[in-house]
Amino acid sequence: MDAILPVTDKQRTRSRLWYVTPDHKPRGFIQSHALEELWFHTGTACNLACAFCLEGSKPGDDRLNLLRFHDAKPFIDEALHLHVKQFSFTGGEPFVNKDLIRILDYALQYRPCMVLTNATEPLLKRLLQLESLHKQPNTLHFRVSLDHFVAEMHDKERGEGMFAMALQGLRALHDSGFRISVASQSIAGLSVNQIADGYAAVFRRAGLPENIPRIEFPEFYPPDSKVATPQITRSCMIDYQTGSARRQFMCAFSRMVVKNGEECRVYACTLVDDDPDYALAVTLTESLQIPVSMKHHRCYSCFRFGASCSEIKR
């Protein structure tokens, strides 16, 4: 199905800007074609407090509540009916959430899973519990945040010693046989090769493979930031995106479950949980019927740079 259809979401009220740009042009939209990846937001609590965090996470933070096993299970079951290919988990720091191992143990019975982590104390404390997940038939993959290949640059926001601890976590996960990758923000002023060489040297010194897959993200800014980006209109989506390019937007093939207060809602993707317009529905099935507006400033990163949190092969 084409991804530029006008909105048919009759049943709920969203802000006017969901539908039109500030200068009254029709918005661009994405119509989802499948649920290939289901993300769970495990809660915004984190053991670290980085100023740049796109989730605004910090110790004790409850902007988004901790997701419990009984919250996640119905969505896992519904997603299986919708032929999901993978479950993925982000936070906050997912290992701050006491229910994460139980959720993974259940989800891994059915599909591969991926967890985004800072690989510091909350993960290191659970390494023994993680071993038990090897008994499940599907693979578990960890994406570890390593902001820079220079320790001082990583530790500037995350705190002294966090670079070394993250490498310790990465090494422990790798030695235990889990799949690993590394996430960073894009690093300005260096060539692609210089960055790749910098990370390869760090991995080598840590006793890790030099070619660990890496994913770089543009600046997303903290929640509720007012960021001036070009507006994405309906004609932008036609003139600058092909049909197959529109299918690569995360909101075309994934959703994220978020617990707000006591209620779980299905959001359009991993990048828009600070805007209630993107809380599409309370079930996955209903959420897939709702065309997703390109109104969030982070949509421009998807439009312009092809930003995506997904690592599934498509």
Ligand code: SF4
């Ligand atoms: S941030 Fe990207 S994936 Fe999310 S709704 Fe916007 S365009 Fe879609």
